[in-house]
Amino acid sequence: MGLGTRENIINSFFRLALQEPNRQHFTLSEIAREANVSRQAIYKKHYKNTEEILEDIRNKINLEIFKHLDSAALKKDESPFIFFAKEILPIAYKYRIWIRVLTTTSMDSYYGRMVETRLSTYLLPFLDENDSRKKMHLSGAFRVKIISKNIISIVTAWLNQDFPEPPETFSKTFLELVTASSNDLLKDEHRL
Numbered sequence: 001m002g003l004g005t006r007e008n009i010i011n012s013f014f015r016l017a018l019q020e021p022n023r024q025h026f027t028l029s030e031i032a033r034e035a036n037v038s039r040q041a042i043y044k045k046h047y048k049n050t051e052e053i054l055e056d057i058r059n060k061i062n063l064e065i066f067k068h069l070d071s072a073a074l075k076k077d078e079s080p081f082i083f084f085a086k087e088i089l090p091i092a093y094k095y096r097i098w099i100r101v102l103t104t105t106s107m108d109s110y111y112g113r114m115v116e117t118r119l120s121t122y123l124l125p126f127l128d129e130n131d132s133r134k135k136m137h138l139s140g141a142f143r144v145k146i147i148s149k150n151i152i153s154i155v156t157a158w159l160n161q162d163f164p165e166p167p168e169t170f171s172k173t174f175l176e177l178v179t180a181s182s183n184d185l186l187k188d189e190h191r192l
Helices: 003-019 028-035 039-045 050-073 080-094 096-104 110-126 140-159 167-179
Strands: none
Touching: 003 028, 003 039, 003 050, 003 096, 028 039, 028 050, 050 080, 050 096, 050 110, 080 096, 080 110, 080 140, 080 167, 096 110, 096 140, 110 140, 140 167
């Protein structure tokens, strides 16, 4: 029982979550039955509990994404949005099914907060410290939270489509969306 079995366990976990999206917990016995392996095999060779499965899922996705974010944090000569479109969107697309399950089911309430916190940390050095362009008088923490949530919303909406377009084409849309205001997306007669 190697890598294929672990993937089978994770995929079985996801199938259960999609079948019952409002359910927050599944037992190892339920996952084993769905994966067509014994509960003991999961427990002895792979995962001690469902939290370990979730940790493994988070780690697989985040290892790649966070590694790229860390390398980009050292370079401040490029817009963080352009970097995100070029480097992070392809990784998110690679894990689109997993991310879709994590963001549309009750299976993992921690994942969204963790991504937001990490993204906010990455974006903070890029903020205009003086809020000089808009004079909105918003704290840096509030502004970075708005930007992080906006990016997460765009990526989640993209990946939660039945057939999301590939990142090579979506990156242009992504850049348009991060530079647009909510007001820009309304009909002319309803804009402020």
